[in-house]
Amino acid sequence: MTALSDDRPAATGLGGSRWLEAVWEPEARLYVLSGGLEILDVCGEGDPRLVCADLGTATTNSAKIRVYKGGDLISQHNLGDSPSGLVGFYSENGEHESGALAVAAGSSVYVYKNMRPYFKYCLPPMEAHAEEREKSLFRLQIWHRAGLEDDPNILVLTEDLETLLKEHGASVLSPRTLKLLGMESNLRPSFVEQYRRVPLTRPGVATTIATIRKDSWNNVASSYLLIGTESGQILVLDTRAFTVIDRLQLGWSPVALVGTGLWAKESRVVAVGRDGKLGAVKRGSASKLWSKLPAPAVSLSILPGEGAAVAVMDGSLWGFSKKGARLWKIQLPNIPLDLVGLPVPQRGLSLLAVSVARFGVRIYDGKHHVDTINTMEAVSAMKYGRMGQEERAMTMVTVGGGLNVRILKRTADFSTYVAPEMLPNFGSRFTIPKKTRLFVEQTIRERSEAVKIHDTFHRGLARLRLHTAKKAVDELTTNQDSGPSPVIIDASVLGLGPDYMIKICVTNVSDALSDTGLFIVCRGENADVKPRVLNLPLLPSTVPIPVIVKASPRSMISGKVKILCCKKGRVKPVALTSIILPAVEEEIQA
Amino acid sequence: MGLFDRLANIFGLRKKEVNVLVVGLNNSGKSTVINHFKREEERCIDIVPTVGFNVEKFAFKNVHFTAFDMSGHDRYRSLWEHCYKDCQGIIFLIDSSDKLRLVVAKEELDMLLQHPDIIGRKIPILFLANKMDLLDSLTTVKLVAGLGLERILDKPWHIRATNAVNGEGLQPAIEWLTDQIRDIYINKR
Ligand SMILES: Nc1nc2c(ncn2[C@@H]2O[C@H](COP(=O)(O)OP(=O)(O)OP(=O)(O)O)[C@@H](O)[C@H]2O)c(=O)[nH]1
Ligand SMILES: [Mg+2]
Numbered sequence: 001m002t003a004l005s006d007d008r009p010a011a012t013g014l015g016g017s018r019w020l021e022a023v024w025e026p027e028a029r030l031y032v033l034s035g036g037l038e039i040l041d042v043c044g045e046g047d048p049r050l051v052c053a054d055l056g057t058a059t060t061n062s063a064k065i066r067v068y069k070g071g072d073l074i075s076q077h078n079l080g081d082s083p084s085g086l087v088g089f090y091s092e093n094g095e096h097e098s099g100a101l102a103v104a105a106g107s108s109v110y111v112y113k114n115m116r117p118y119f120k121y122c123l124p125p126m127e128a129h130a131e132e133r134e135k136s137l138f139r140l141q142i143w144h145r146a147g148l149e150d151d152p153n154i155l156v157l158t159e160d161l162e163t164l165l166k167e168h169g170a171s172v173l174s175p176r177t178l179k180l181l182g183m184e185s186n187l188r189p190s191f192v193e194q195y196r197r198v199p200l201t202r203p204g205v206a207t208t209i210a211t212i213r214k215d216s217w218n219n220v221a222s223s224y225l226l227i228g229t230e231s232g233q234i235l236v237l238d239t240r241a242f243t244v245i246d247r248l249q250l251g252w253s254p255v256a257l258v259g260t261g262l263w264a265k266e267s268r269v270v271a272v273g274r275d276g277k278l279g280a281v282k283r284g285s286a287s288k289l290w291s292k293l294p295a296p297a298v299s300l301s302i303l304p305g306e307g308a309a310v311a312v313m314d315g316s317l318w319g320f321s322k323k324g325a326r327l328w329k330i331q332l333p334n335i336p337l338d339l340v341g342l343p344v345p346q347r348g349l350s351l352l353a354v355s356v357a358r359f360g361v362r363i364y365d366g367k368h369h370v371d372t373i374n375t376m377e378a379v380s381a382m383k384y385g386r387m388g389q390e391e392r393a394m395t396m397v398t399v400g401g402g403l404n405v406r407i408l409k410r411t412a413d414f415s416t417y418v419a420p421e422m423l424p425n426f427g428s429r430f431t432i433p434k435k436t437r438l439f440v441e442q443t444i445r446e447r448s449e450a451v452k453i454h455d456t457f458h459r460g461l462a463r464l465r466l467h468t469a470k471k472a473v474d475e476l477t478t479n480q481d482s483g484p485s486p487v488i489i490d491a492s493v494l495g496l497g498p499d500y501m502i503k504i505c506v507t508n509v510s511d512a513l514s515d516t517g518l519f520i521v522c523r524g525e526n527a528d529v530k531p532r533v534l535n536l537p538l539l540p541s542t543v544p545i546p547v548i549v550k551a552s553p554r555s556m557i558s559g560k561v562k563i564l565c566c567k568k569g570r571v572k573p574v575a576l577t578s579i580i581l582p583a584v585e586e587e588i589q590a
Numbered sequence: 591m592g593l594f595d596r597l598a599n600i601f602g603l604r605k606k607e608v609n610v611l612v613v614g615l616n617n618s619g620k621s622t623v624i625n626h627f628k629r630e631e632e633r634c635i636d637i638v639p640t641v642g643f644n645v646e647k648f649a650f651k652n653v654h655f656t657a658f659d660m661s662g663h664d665r666y667r668s669l670w671e672h673c674y675k676d677c678q679g680i681i682f683l684i685d686s687s688d689k690l691r692l693v694v695a696k697e698e699l700d701m702l703l704q705h706p707d708i709i710g711r712k713i714p715i716l717f718l719a720n721k722m723d724l725l726d727s728l729t730t731v732k733l734v735a736g737l738g739l740e741r742i743l744d745k746p747w748h749i750r751a752t753n754a755v756n757g758e759g760l761q762p763a764i765e766w767l768t769d770q771i772r773d774i775y776i777n778k779r
Contacts, residue, residue: 020697022691022693022694070690387690388690389615389617389691390690407693409697410667410694449638453641463645
């Protein structure tokens with residue numbers, strides 16, 4: 001295993017790598033971090049495009065949403081604030097056209113449809129820090145009561161706020177305080193005068209955004225938005241009316257979320273915090289802390305079986321079960337930059353892709369390293385999924401701003417690495433998905449195209465029948481030679497009915513003895529014949545051999561009996577005749 | 591070969607039947623192209639993505655074609671190789687507007703060319719650079735370079751920009767294939 005898990009990419013198929021390079025744009029000038037890429041059918045045309053939350057350059061406030069078709073930029077949209085995440089979602093089940101994009105930036109979530117602004121949701125404000133509020137109130141009241149036009153109290157106020165800032169950091173203070181502190185001191189009195197009567201609040205801040213399925217496992221299924229906030233809540237937002245339908249209390253601010261299960265049935269939101277807290281919260285119950293990671297988390301991804309994998313800044317990768325138990329932990333060769341799930345349903349695999357600084361993108365099957373995508377630069381954000389017409393596209397944005405798309409080869413096989421590990425622990429359970437994607441896709445297709453599929457099937461069936469019939473006719477007409485010993489049969493009906501006797505005379509008309517293996521088959525139409533099959537002895541030349549069978553019509557109508565003389569191992573009968581059984585006269589009742 | 595047969599052959603009277611394999615990635619327009627080759631009254635009005643494959647028949651210049659219209663979806667691409675043995679010509683469709691998947695088309699083509707049933711055979715390959723009507727479609731020159739077609743030395747090949755929706759470019763393309771097949775298979779028989 002050690003020999004296999006080195007950093008060299010595995011040689012498979014024709015080329016050396018499992019991946020085909022489709023796009024490499026080193027000058028794309030994208031600045032995207034984990035969670036900032038989405039692939040979305042922005043126009044509902046069945047052509048999913050890459051959507052990037054570009055943070056712009058660090059110096060200017062130039063955050064943008066950029067949309068790419070393959071490697072070509074097709075549109076960009078300015079954002080007022082730096083985006084903290086973006087997700088694509090559907091608001092209706094089974095409706096491609098209901099696809100939309102949600103971008104969390106600052107205190108709002110911007111929703112785009114067809115890449116046009118559609119809705120802006122503002123997060124509810126948070127309460128200001130208690131000390132900050134009191135200090136401002138207290139000082140301002142003194143200042144107000146004193147009725148002084150002087151600055152001293154504003155000076156004291158700013159001093160107090162300054163110490164608060166030092167103690168707690170800027171993130172807990174309201175923008176008003178921060179603005180006041182950043183101001184020229186001669187402008188402060190008028191600013192205070194303007195705002196002192198307005199209650200002090202802090203705007204809510206969206207730290208991350210994700211989705212959770214509402215009530216359907218279909219490919220195109222409506223979801224709710226999950227918005228992580230600075231105040232330690234997860235807002236669950238309906239995607240039709242954009243109203244908050246639930247608030248999950250986490251108690252700490254999340255930086256990455258994943259929703260598992262169906263909201264309407266059983267669901268869970270796994271969250272990881274800035275300080276390394278990892279936990280899950282269910283609808284209607286308190287959050288459960290799974291673990292406190294030794295360093296801040298970089299990214300979170302779902303594992304098969306509703307567990308989660310976390311890439312941590314100290315260079316480790318952790319796997320957790322559905323219940324929050326640690327399954328495995330592996331050390332990466334360097335610090336991770338992003339982590340995404342890499343499902344390979346064709347092989348029944350659910351892999352993980354971790355971008356590791358200076359080591360490209362490493363692919364893991366659980367804790368086993370199975371492949372590496374070598375990249376020119378370190379990758380800062382990844383997304384795997386259908387792009388354009390390609391279902392296995394891995395999109396990567398590098399730290400240098402380059403855009404790289406690799407496509408997983410159809411023939412790529414990751415199983416060779418797993419085999420030696422799998423052998424010893426025979427008892428381990430295999431992760432077999434309940435419904436494979438192929439099955440689900442096929443079912444959807446069967447549902448929507450039922451008539452066409454039926455027609456196609458019938459066309460195929462008719463063609464198959466025709467083909468079979470043609471072949472049979474061919475077979476019968478080409479095997480004309482009846483062999484060296486032609487045989488003739490004639491038959492006559494004896495008796496009055498309803499039980500008749502059929503006398504069959506078989507004559508070998510050739511000069512020699514007949515073939516072996518000859519037999520008579522009687523096929524009654526609307527008549528019972530007994531026995532149906534009779535073996536014939538060797539027939540001497542020109543001597544008619546009589547054979548008797550019994551026949552009785554099944555009803556009052558006359559029956560027909562087909563008599564075939566066949567040879568074993570030949571399809572075509574040697575001789576054939578048919579006779580009519582006369583209709584039975586009704587018995588006269590005495 | 592009797593005198594009559596020979597005469598019939600010279601005058602192109604004898605019925606010639608050939609199998610052609612139609613491959614290419616999904617959504618490249620394979621079924622649309624085949625549909626266009628069929629007689630007006632036999633054409634389908636709407637074409638859905640193929641499942642598995644379809645067998646279609648059409649005739650051109652007294653050559654009767656049986657076309658195997660394969661599905662290009664990646665889960666069905668493994669079916670292609672089963673038809674390599676019995677075909678006398680290959681039509682390889684490329685969606686020239688799908689730049690992203692040009693590498694995938696190249697990969698599939700490379701696998702086809704190196705298959706034991708194809709390698710070393712003088713089998714004509716017709717490349718159709720389809721969807722030439724779309725704005726961002728690649729030119730045939732770019733496709734030849736992108737797919738590395740100049741490496742194909744032991745097989746006659748030809749590339750043509752086409753529009754399967756209105757049939758532009760299809761006539762000369764099938765004419766080329768028919769002539770090749772006639773040269774290689776029928777006249778030698
Ligand atoms: N604009 C344009 N569209 C085309 C052209 N040829 C085909 N199409 C469209 O492309 C789509 C796919 O065509 P199909 O013929 O189903 O493609 P296919 O290669 O048979 O696809 P699979 O059966 O899934 O492998 C259809 O919507 C066609 O109308 C073309 O030359 N120009
Ligand atoms: Mg098709």
